[in-house]
Amino acid sequence: MNANIPQPSMGILNINGSEDKFRLVRYAPSEEIGLFVKHYWIVSWDLTGQEPYWQDVIPNPCVNLVIQKNHTGIYGAAKYKYSKLLEGKGSVFGVKFKPGGFYPFIKKSVSELASQPLDISNVFDVETLAVEDAILSQDDAGSMVELAESFIKPKLPEKDETVALINRIIDRIVDEKEITKVDDICASFAINKRQLQRIFDQYVGISPKWVIKLYRLQNAAETIDHDRNYDRLKLSADLCYHDQSHFIKDFKAIIGKTPDAYAKQ
Incomplete structure (x- = not known):
């Protein structure tokens, strides 16, 4: 796994003004998983002793599996700009599915995710709290990606x-x-x-x-x-x-x- 893939803003607004607020890296998936997953992403920040920071994002037409303490879930594509509050010190690990790439996992309209995120345990054979602890406790991004692929791969659907x-x-x-x-x-x-x-x-x-x-x-x-x-x-x-x-x-x-x-x- 590596982060040597293009790093456009992909909807992150005012990206030049936020460089000192957080770090965003993206990692390519393995070939098999890449049929459905666009990339993995990790956002980390340390604003200890600083004012909280609101980051604005224009959504992409993608479903995201987000692993964050107490906020883990599978989120559908949004239509409008949304804002994320960064404060203290923390990190978030995400799986960005390709447009349309999540549907084959559930065989149900993903438009239903617009109003309510889906619990990851409903799709993958994992417990939410266990996944949070396992992935967010890792010191290196490669280990995070490997853990994510370990629960995604057994559930891979047929090519669509x-x-x-x-x-x-x-x-x-x-x-x-x-x-x-x-x-x-x-x-x-x-x-x-x-x-x-x-x-x-x-x-x-x-x-x-x-x-x-x-x-x-x-x-x-x-x-x-x-x-x-x-x-x-x-x-x-x-x-x-x-x-x-x-x-x-x-x-x-x-x-x-x-x-x-x-x-x-």
Whole structure:
């Protein structure tokens, strides 16, 4: 296991301003598990004697298995920005499944996870408190990853081609900013719109329309993070918004403030 995989912000807002607050590393899964898992992630912080810190995150269309003292669970994809309070000293270990990659483990619509996280003991042959103690007590990341793989591997489902299709679709959304409507995806992949929406509800938990919007606004926030004197007109055009007011409205709906307010924070 190693952390030598790309380290984009992946939705972490104001990442340049948070470098001294916490450390985030990501680790690639083994090949077999990699059919379903995007990566493992570990966040650690030591704010002893400092003010607590709120970190804002734009969600990705992924299910996450989160191991944190008293907060362990399997969480579905969210639609809006959420904030995490970091205080004192601590760490969190996570398993980020590929978009659609968790559905084969439960064979139930993952949209149900939006309102209530799932206890890991309902999916894997482990006890929640035992997993917390075992993984969070490790001194090195490699051991954490090995322990996680040891309870994931026995429960690996059969390869699911729908998961592969979903990830090809989302890769296209990420790579081609010209994709702004669900109809664009349907035309590109020769898939019925209703069928596509049903697949995303079942496997991803959010609609393809929301996936497009999340990635466009994530790109916008990353651009502003790296250039506080950004050109609003150029940015909205680069993201294929033909109406600046529409761009500002979407940005505020997801991020919680206008682009200019976000740049000034």
